[in-house]
Amino acid sequence: MAGARPQLKRSFSIIPCFVFVESVLLGVVVLLAYRLEFTDTFPVHAQGFFCYDSTYAKPYPGPEAASRAPPALIYALVTAGPTLTILLAELARAFFPAAPSAIPAIPESTIVSGACCRFSPSLRRLVRFLGVYSFGLFTTTIFANAGQVVTGNPTPHFLSVCRPNYTALGCSPPSRDHPGPDRFVTDQGACAGSPSLVAAARRAFPCKDAALCAYAVTYTAMYVTLVFRVKGSRLVKPSLCLALLCPAFLVGVVRVAEYRNHWSDVLAGFLTGAAIATFLVTCVVHNFQSRPASVRRLPAWDDLRPAPTVDSTLEKNPRPASRMRHRQGSPHPSRRAAPAVAT
Template identity: 90%
Template sequence: MAGGRPQSKRSFSIIPCFVFVESVLLGIVVLLAYRLEFTDTFPVHTQGFFCYDSNYAKPYPGPEAASRVPPALIYALVTAGPTLTILLGELARAFFPAPPSAIPIIGESTIVSGACCRFSPPLRRLVRFLGVYSFGLFTTTIFANAGQVVTGNPTPHFLSVCRPNYTALGCPPPSPDRPGPDRFVTDQGACAGSPSLVAAARRAFPCKDAALCAYAVTYTAMYVTLVFRVKGSRLVKPSLCLALLCPAFLVGVVRVAEYRNHWSDVLAGFLTGAAIATFLVTCVVHNFQSRRPSGRRLSPWEDLGQAPTMDSPLEKNPKPAGRIRHRHGSPHPSRRTVPAVAT
């Protein structure tokens, strides 16, 4: 219903579907993300390197917790920021609904499951948007960790934590005759540094922090653009979206400035997170718009019939001056009297 009170309908499958399907899928995604990041279930690919390669010889910046943008801060921002934005947006939509004449709104039905459970449209929208966001957040983590495990691309400070024995590896020092690296090392035991630091230094592509920030910012910006209604100004929503983009860009800059990632790693992370958010918004939550309660898609002719029309003055017939009646007294539908012309 458009602009009316939403109807109620019964559904006995909404709770079992949520418990046994959606919750199970979300649990599998969380478990896979945990296995990829915190366990050795999937070993990181050992990629070779050139001796004295300047691209991987930057100084070690310290542990991730010592960064200016530590992982704990990033996880808190990507979790709390979009959640609060969606919560405030849905509360404002529920308590301050737009007038029916402003925008065409397709109302949702209140789902009644059993004798005590009622799911109102605001509650359904809130659970839907936050559930999809949580699923996408862990999916982004899986994509980023899987890319790091498969590629094994070293970080800019890889040689500082690897500490290879160039003499034992047969790597001559660079000279004016050989200014660049001339030997590619593929030995599995070439690194003499800490195994944990070496394994962490092989997980650079794509940048997971950049992917998470890009996902959170893209999802939130699309929600603000498609759901928020601001009258009287066209710069409020663009300004808010640009303000959301700034922290994600700064995270990428900090990762590169601290020699923790290359620019290519950060750009790949941005593209991964933005692509996942765009897919979920457009294909899963349908641009944050409600579906028709009947579930039946209108045909193109029915859809055109609901569009506003305007009468054309060319289609209006002139008012007849008179009508010729038949013998039974009914007017003929297609014959009109012609007024006599004085001669």
């Protein structure tokens, strides 16, 4: 009912749980992401390379800030885009409620904690969706950085910044007799270039920018698909989702075109971000919907209903008594023994 009073529910654990559990977990995730990204707490694995390998001999494209898709722009888009979309949609949902759905759902109540704190359903939904999104964003960063640290896969421009001394390493240049690389270099001091550039050039798999874009796009597209209600047109939501997918795809193309990542790095990043977003939406926020009302199942002995009765034909058309006696074992009248005659 439109004018019904909101249901109130008292809870004294919501604020301590948010402060001492969820905030602590989010802080640990942020700290771990920072350690993997900006410190050398976890050193990058130094993977070997072949001499004169053309796969890693592309020209150096310059620092990340000089890219056509710089990290600052990507971080701003993956942070502001989904946040504004969810914020505007939840505000519209709060001020312009939709018609009740045919699927029964548990109505969310206003939680009262203490004497002054009230948490309305709209505020709880907003904090829940944005909090889970922030958690997943840093989790995606951790997964991408951990993969880069463990694998140490070189970028396409690795040899341009490594600048190995092939003569000192004993590498012979390619010739007609030996067109391909002839030696695999595993020496840790083979690179004579800048150590910071060499370390950055070893972090290619998976592509972190592609993972963040895929996570943001998948989370937002699922929110648009599952929450938005558009009447009269079936192409509005697919068009919005495709419009969200285009920037993420372009970021992957730019990373490959500028020789910053391989196609395999970009595809691995896309799969990582999309998998994390799908898991969080499906298993954590339950497809952005309230859980359906649970139906109480009765025990087996309480669910027994009286069986349907069928009128017996014996009650409508009773048989003669003689037939009943014959059915019960009495001899047939024609076969009865004759009475004994006295002699």
